[in-house]
Amino acid sequence: MFRESTYCFVRMLLLSLIVSVAIIGCSDEGGYEGPKKVEATDPSKPITFTDFFPKKGSVRTLIFCEGSNFGTDISKIEVIIGGVPAPVIGSSGTRICAMVPRRSERGDVMVRIMDQSGRLQKEYTFDEKFTLNSALQVNTLTGKIDPQTNSSSIVNGTFEEAEFQNPWWLEFDVDEEGNKIIYCIDEENLAALRKINLTTREVSTVFMKGQAGVHQVKSMLFDTPTRDTLFLVDDNGRGNWNDRHQMPNMFYALRSEGFRKVYPYLYGQCSYSAVSMQDGTIFYNTWETSMVYKARQIYDAPSGMWDGKALFSVKSNSNDHVFMFRHPEDLYVYMTGFNGIYRCAYDREKKELVSSVLHVGDIGGGSGYVDAPGTSARFNRPRQGVFVKNKEYVAQGKEDVYDFYVCDHYNHAIRKITPDGEVSTFAGRGSVGIDGKVEGWIDGDARATARFWDPTGICYDEEEEVFYVADRSNKRIRTISVE
Incomplete structure (x- = not known):
């Protein structure tokens, strides 16, 4: 199948060839001169x-x-669009080519020319502005499947x-050198x-399965x-047993040891x-x-270990895969499970969680797919979630400013779930074919085109305003951002 990502690659390759001809290989009179010597x-x-052109685009x-x-000499040329540096691709001396960067909505186009010693020789801002046509896009960051075997491995x-085997859960980090990392x-x-x-x-690969049990x-x-410290939470295979000291259910790794x-x-x-x-x-x-449970609350003298203190059952003493997420301001802890999103408040004075209440989803735990408020919404096995600050809520002075x-x-x-419990689809399920399938691997507009296949993990880079998604059955890491 000819996929959207392949189309984008071919399109960029053709653009590169066009730029090479338009900037490096053409004289002002239109004749071919071959590569020019780089000059200041x-x-x-x-x-x-x-002038500059085009006046609008993505x-x-x-x-x-x-x-x-x-x-x-493009090392002596800077182009800034909407206050954001734009990659300069080439210059013929009479025409500069640059690529429009992300988050350049302001649209003013400035060019700065340096002399041989790097001192500013000329700065110019065009009267007209560039209009950025922005849209929420899904792209593929990394990962692939062997086309011959239709499989992947840990590569x-x-x-x-x-390559990834089945990416499941993501955590965003910045290391000591300032590198942005996803675990x-x-x-x-x-x-x-x-x-x-x-x-x-x-x-x-940081480590393989099997360490320390x-x-x-x-x-x-x-x-x-x-x-x-990075904590790892383990389904150790012990569902109901009396001796709680047989196997670890949480591990930890230290940054000082590279985790x-x-x-x-x-x-x-x-x-x-x-x-x-x-x-x-x-x-x-x-x-x-x-x-x-609240961790490390009860000391067990015979074993010399600290046990947890049981607080409450998420849903009427029922068993399920439940995943917990801390609100950035410690207002709540959200929990995904039973085909819904549960919410409980955090008492900062007592350092206790208050019993959970269903925020959105079916009261009985039934699955489905419905965008709606509160208990009218339907999910089908919600997994990892992430909180993202909403600038509009901040401007409105709301207490809870995170979706x-x-x-x-x-x-x-x-x-996407708002603090008030409105549920909508943010990305995926696009370009539904005659077969009715909503899963797949297609990049493009987040709602009109893009498809995921069993997404389970998500994290967010607040500085760049980019979501990263573990697209499990596609065996890839995808991105969602305004492009």
Whole structure:
């Protein structure tokens, strides 16, 4: 199948060839001259600007600035669109080509020309502005499937080379060198912990399954106060048993050791998730009765271990895969499970969670796909979610200024839940064919075109305003951003 991502690659390749001919290989009179020598501006002549084109377009549109005496040394040329630096691709001396960057909505086009020593020689802002046609887009970041076997494995390397077995859960981080990192649980039962370096565009393996008794890791989280510890929550296969000290249900790894060594943290029944509050308090949940515990509260002298304190069952003593998420301001803890989103408040004085209340989804736990408010909404196995600050809520002075975005696993979509409980589809389920399928691997407009296949993990880069999605059955990491 000729996919959208292949189309984009071919389109960019053709654009590159066009730019090469238009800028490097053509004289002002229209004849072919071959590659030109890279030169700076002629200081004895004025630098002039006449126009730029096109006047509107999307992100990555090629924009041409015309004039004279620009020089051909692009290291001495800067183009800034809407206050954002634009990659300069080439210059013929009379025409500069740059690529429109993200978040350049302001539209003013400025060009800065430097002399040989790097001093500013000319700065010019065009009277007209560039109109950015922006849209929410889904793209593929990394991961692939062998076309011969229709399979993938754990393969490290560049973004173009890397493969994932079944990416499941994501956590965003910035390391000591300032590199932006995504940690990925590869396979629901943790075949490996993968490291996706967004800065160097490389994928590596932190550790493989089996360390320190690691059995079936279902989720991970950083400790909120310092982010120096990475916790791994384990379904250790022990659902209902009396001796709680047989197997760990939580492990930890340290930043100082590159998260490569894993140590037992808690022993208990099989667990699926945990949250670390700003004050350092940790809560976790178990499979049996979906019980929520406060960690390390009761000291067991015979074993020399700290047990958790049972608080409440998420839903009427029922068993399910429940995943917990801390509100950035510690107002709530959200929990996904029973085909709904549950919410409980955090009492900061007592350092306790208040019993959970269904926020959105079917009261009886029935599955489906419906965008609607509150209990009229329907989900089909919601998994990892992430809170994102809404600037409009901030301007309105609302108490809770965060929306919650969640992977709706079997609905093959990313859903958005407002603080008031309005549910909508944010991305996925686009370009439905005559077969009625909504799953697949298609990049493009987030709602009109894009498809996911079993998305389960999600994280967010607040600075770049980019979502990253673990697209499990597509075996790829996808992005969602305004382009």
